[in-house]
Amino acid sequence: MAVTALICAAVLLAAPGTAQARPLASPAEPTPQTPRSLEDVRKEIDRLYRQAARATDAYNAAEEKAKKQSRDIVKLAREVVRGQEKLDRLKAQAGAAARAQYRGGGMPPEAQLMLSDDPQQFLRGTRQVRQGQHATKGLLAELTRTQDDLKTYAADASSHWKKLDSLREKKAKAKKEIEEKIAAAEKLESKLKKEERERLRKLEEEAAYKRQKAWLDSGALTGGDRADGVGAGGKATTGQGKKAIRYATAQIGKPYEWGAEGPGSYDCSGLTSQAWAAAGRGIPRTSQEQWKRLPRVDVKDMRPGDLIIYWKDASHVGMYLGDGAMVHAPRPGRHVTMAGAGSMPILGVVRPGG
Structure with missing residues (x-):
């Protein structure tokens, strides 16, 4: 579980000493609303980006x-x-x-x-x-x-x-x-001070880490899943799957841009569709169509190269890398990166290759 360990360790090292969020504004300052905590702001920003x-x-x-x-x-x-x-x-x-x-x-x-x-x-x-x-x-x-x-x-x-x-x-x-x-x-985030923005990012990382840990603790990866091209079900990734992974991971560090399919920037499904196109397998352009039209597999049977569909509305997708990790284009203001495969609510898994 080397990749998982690295992801979890990085999040833990980045986490603040206390998870308690303080109000953004001083109680002495007149305001027509009750000041929101930084955690409330994080949830609101997350909600807006999901919309x-x-x-x-x-x-x-x-x-x-x-x-x-x-x-x-x-x-x-x-x-x-x-x-x-x-x-x-x-x-x-x-x-x-x-x-x-x-x-x-x-x-x-x-x-x-x-x-x-x-x-x-x-x-x-x-x-x-x-x-x-x-x-x-x-x-x-x-x-x-x-x-x-x-x-x-x-x-x-x-x-x-x-x-x-x-x-x-x-x-x-x-x-x-x-x-x-x-x-x-962006307006919500722009109102935060520099140190608050840093704490906001750490809160995001904490929330992702907690979801990832809960997912791993659930036994989702029992079955010998490894990051060497062999999935949880013991089936080896195909040559096409390996090509798709190489393409997707080569884009790490490039910015998210909605509607983009590369080569300089990507949105989530732009990354996965182009990765599989580079591997010689055309798949639907959007995460919702990928969920609807591609063959589904159980999470316990997924292997590197499979696509993980997130949220109930299938509005996000990442590519599974093995060992509990995936690569994805997260959202505006972020870059293509590796993350825990269970860091968001999983709807299901689809397999572009045979």
Whole structure:
């Protein structure tokens, strides 16, 4: 449990001598509200950033769907162009047939055939008339189908544009919420003095350590979990899993940025999706979709490379490294880092690789 020991030791060394939080403002100072403790501030900041994380997932989901709608619209536009070109060719053929009939005095081929005195010409003409009738019917049918196809393409394109507009509205709404929540959290933190900000970070570390210790004490990792590529269930990590881990850990120290997928910054699901993409396995972009669409495994059976989904709303994700540790992009103002896998409430575990 070397990684776990390092994480726990670092948190313990950083923890303050007393966990008691004092009021931010002096009781003598007039204030319309009861002064909040530093622990209350920590919980409020955590709540705001979690709300921002949910909105980020909504933004990323709308962004992915908008990209697909845009690709579909481009594809439809190409189909419309090809369909229009085909329709123009068919109309040109129909026009040529009409001009040929006009040059024949406007008399239908059947009538011209009946007036022929030559039996051989009559027989040859009969076959040609039949072929001409078949070709004309085919031409008209193809004209009709092409016109119908163009109408369908136009209707589909209109539907896709409406969906794209709706997705843009969702993105704008989510972006506004993200920015509002982050601004509110930053405003709260900006009111703290330097020493209070330091104590706030230590309180965050303490809370994470307590959750991690409780998780480990629960026996979640019983089964011989190690940080050498072998999971709790005794199954070795695949080559893809090792590649994903190498990618994710190579990003440690890079800043969190909502909506970012690298290479300079990441949000939580941006990091995990890009890590597995680098390993040759495409996975959903958001933590909620990763939770919905990827195969689930029991926590006791997880192995390095698996993704741990956090909170009941699946608004956060990290990559399991083994030995009770994970790597993740925590939140705005933080950097990609290693942390205890149980330092947040675990919803479940999913496995991108086989």
